[in-house]
Amino acid sequence: xxxxxxxxxxxxxxxxxxxxxxxxxxxxxxxxxxxxxxxxxxxxxxxxxxxxxxxxxxxxxxxxxxxxxxxxxxxxxxxxxxxxxxxxxxxxxxxxxxxxxxxxxxxxxxxxxxxxxxxxxxxxxxxxxxxxxxxxxxxxxxxxxxxxxxxxxxxxxxxxxxxxxxxxxxxxxxxxxxxxxxxxxxxxxxxxxxxxxxxxxxxxxxxxxxxxxxxxxxxxxxxxxxxxxxxxxxxxxxxxxxxxxxxxxxxxxxxxxxxxxxxxxxxxxxxxxxxxxxxxxxxxxxxxxxxxxxxxxxxxxxxxxxxxxxxxxxxxxxxxxxx
Amino acid sequence: xxxxxxxxxxxxxxxxxxxxxxxxxxxxxxxxxxxxxxxxxxxxxxxxxxxxxxxxxxxxxxxxxxxxxxxxxxxxxxxxxxxxxxxxxxxxxxxxxxxxxxxxxxxxxxxxxxxxxxxxxxxxxxxxxxxxxxxxxxxxxxxxxxxxxxxxxxxxxxxxxxxxxxxxxxxxxxxxxxxxxxxxxxxxxxxxxxxxxxxxxxxxxxxxxxxxxxxxxxxxxxxxxxxxxxxxxxxxxxxxxxxxxxxxxxxxxxxxxxxxxxxxxxxxxxxxxxxxxxxxxxxxxxxxxxxxxxxxxxxxxxxxxxxxxxxxxxxxxxxxxxxxxx
Ligand SMILES: Nc1ncnc2c1ncn2[C@@H]1O[C@H](COP(=O)(O)OP(=O)(O)OP(=O)(O)O)[C@@H](O)[C@H]1O
Ligand code: SF4
Ligand code: SF4
Ligand SMILES: [Mg+2]
Numbered sequence: 001x002x003x004x005x006x007x008x009x010x011x012x013x014x015x016x017x018x019x020x021x022x023x024x025x026x027x028x029x030x031x032x033x034x035x036x037x038x039x040x041x042x043x044x045x046x047x048x049x050x051x052x053x054x055x056x057x058x059x060x061x062x063x064x065x066x067x068x069x070x071x072x073x074x075x076x077x078x079x080x081x082x083x084x085x086x087x088x089x090x091x092x093x094x095x096x097x098x099x100x101x102x103x104x105x106x107x108x109x110x111x112x113x114x115x116x117x118x119x120x121x122x123x124x125x126x127x128x129x130x131x132x133x134x135x136x137x138x139x140x141x142x143x144x145x146x147x148x149x150x151x152x153x154x155x156x157x158x159x160x161x162x163x164x165x166x167x168x169x170x171x172x173x174x175x176x177x178x179x180x181x182x183x184x185x186x187x188x189x190x191x192x193x194x195x196x197x198x199x200x201x202x203x204x205x206x207x208x209x210x211x212x213x214x215x216x217x218x219x220x221x222x223x224x225x226x227x228x229x230x231x232x233x234x235x236x237x238x239x240x241x242x243x244x245x246x247x248x249x250x251x252x253x254x255x256x257x258x259x260x261x262x263x264x265x266x267x268x269x270x271x272x273x274x275x276x277x278x279x280x281x282x283x284x285x286x287x288x289x290x291x292x293x294x295x296x297x298x299x300x301x302x303x304x305x306x307x308x309x310x311x312x313x314x315x316x317x318x319x320x321x322x323x
Numbered sequence: 324x325x326x327x328x329x330x331x332x333x334x335x336x337x338x339x340x341x342x343x344x345x346x347x348x349x350x351x352x353x354x355x356x357x358x359x360x361x362x363x364x365x366x367x368x369x370x371x372x373x374x375x376x377x378x379x380x381x382x383x384x385x386x387x388x389x390x391x392x393x394x395x396x397x398x399x400x401x402x403x404x405x406x407x408x409x410x411x412x413x414x415x416x417x418x419x420x421x422x423x424x425x426x427x428x429x430x431x432x433x434x435x436x437x438x439x440x441x442x443x444x445x446x447x448x449x450x451x452x453x454x455x456x457x458x459x460x461x462x463x464x465x466x467x468x469x470x471x472x473x474x475x476x477x478x479x480x481x482x483x484x485x486x487x488x489x490x491x492x493x494x495x496x497x498x499x500x501x502x503x504x505x506x507x508x509x510x511x512x513x514x515x516x517x518x519x520x521x522x523x524x525x526x527x528x529x530x531x532x533x534x535x536x537x538x539x540x541x542x543x544x545x546x547x548x549x550x551x552x553x554x555x556x557x558x559x560x561x562x563x564x565x566x567x568x569x570x571x572x573x574x575x576x577x578x579x580x581x582x583x584x585x586x587x588x589x590x591x592x593x594x595x596x597x598x599x600x601x602x603x604x605x606x607x608x609x610x611x612x613x614x615x616x617x618x619x620x621x622x623x624x625x626x627x628x629x630x631x632x633x634x635x636x637x638x639x640x641x642x643x644x645x646x647x648x649x
Contacts, residue, residue: 222588
């Protein structure tokens, strides 16, 4: 692997609630190399968003807190970093795109103003230059009639077009890492295809790394180079994309891949879907040992006694399972 | 649209226009053409899938069939009667035969009622249980049918996970022994691993009770998996209907083709040609003239913006509404 851009080491981000401590991210490690697309996949509540927001230190503290671990960005641990330095990193080096584009847009400013502001802070452009720059950015993300639409407000755009605007704002700072948290989940499938294609084009153009958070295995397969599978606050498997789909080793990953219906030829007909029984455990009092044990058909006593560590099983392929 | 035997349900020219009121006199200022002349048949025991993107009118179609929304015009034939002409009494009777399950199981379950109360309600309304004991037995039986525990009947909806809530919604629908269930995005809100549980349950129940489903969803993979035939909607109109396999192997309508090609395949070794459609779905207040897809269609010709293409049979059981693809 080439030089790591981001290295998350044994990160624990917990939340104090009335019911007790929620161990949302509980010992997560992953790395992203320059220019690569890493997909982080898992079910609702497994800690994908908390991991991503931890990297940018966008977690409200309290109730949240970093219980342990490091977030090493280009050789520097972000956790102890002062807020002012963190602001610079958020503005210039790491950008984020959220599932619901409205959350990252200000409804009372035109989209042009919002992109221009980003350009001014990052590149010290004048007002005129930055508005021209905003038009360029809108063209880049393929918004038709960019010269006219630069003066429109966010609510005047459709969901897909808004997400393009958000991507334009994120890219305006030429980030080295773009964290995209379910960027297409709220969109229709034909619009999802447009946005993912756009992200691919932008990556080719700017060469940034992407952390693509999703729950959709199809999106993973078509867009990522490497994949991290999360389950109940932990990483259970990590592998290059072909390896993960071709040779999934963790019973949870195997179940995920087999439980999805596919439109293409191979699983045609009313063949029964394989299902993972039961539900995800609570992160309030997560079970000791393997967190998947209550749903795993291979579970034995040792699985429940101690937590299986993430270990290397093939080049670049890690699994947290005793099998 | 003919199926071998007489269909259990036939929609003919089903139309729903929503008036958008505005101004001080609350005059109608816009009219949304949510569903515009939709026709299809569903045979007994069959699953018809209804797919399309958000706002294409699929949920409105489902609700018009049950008259949860009053259709503006058109007919819905069910067991020899036109549902759109039924009075309130007859409609109540009809609801025994036709049930619906919703996308958001939580929003559709009364939070103040126990699960037993929710499932038992319809049994009481329709006078299907004579004694308390009989009612309780039936509720327990229904819970077991959908894979829940008998003691769950004393708990409240918020104590259950999304997948379990959907099971409660299914048990409620099954209580009155319906013939047809309209499934409106029943697995869209669920996690992947839970989706499979609910899909398998719906398939098992269909087999066990001979149910007929109208399965409404935006996820084409799920629809192709569960449906015998699929109808594709775009901006209030059905653009294509075909047996599930046929539709996926041989899509005729350019919209169906694009929609299918946009579905990501969970296999990195499969590389496909993607048709990326330009632009957004147009505003249903001012739908495009002629073929409603002409503003985004990669093969549109001049007449496409003038003449409305009718849904016509192109091969056995395969219906297409397109001037160029037949
Ligand atoms: N502010 C908070 N206070 C308490 N618990 C929280 C807080 N934020 C997140 N959590 C909990 O942390 C866990 C992980 O949440 P997270 O949002 O990271 O999941 P996710 O994998 O992104 O899920 P989704 O796919 O639904 O977006 C969940 O159990 C969630 O309820
Ligand atoms: S460690 Fe045990 S319970 Fe956990 S996934 Fe492996 S076999 Fe299953
Ligand atoms: S009728 Fe014309 S615009 Fe409509 S789908 Fe066919 S070719 Fe395209
Ligand atoms: Mg999330």
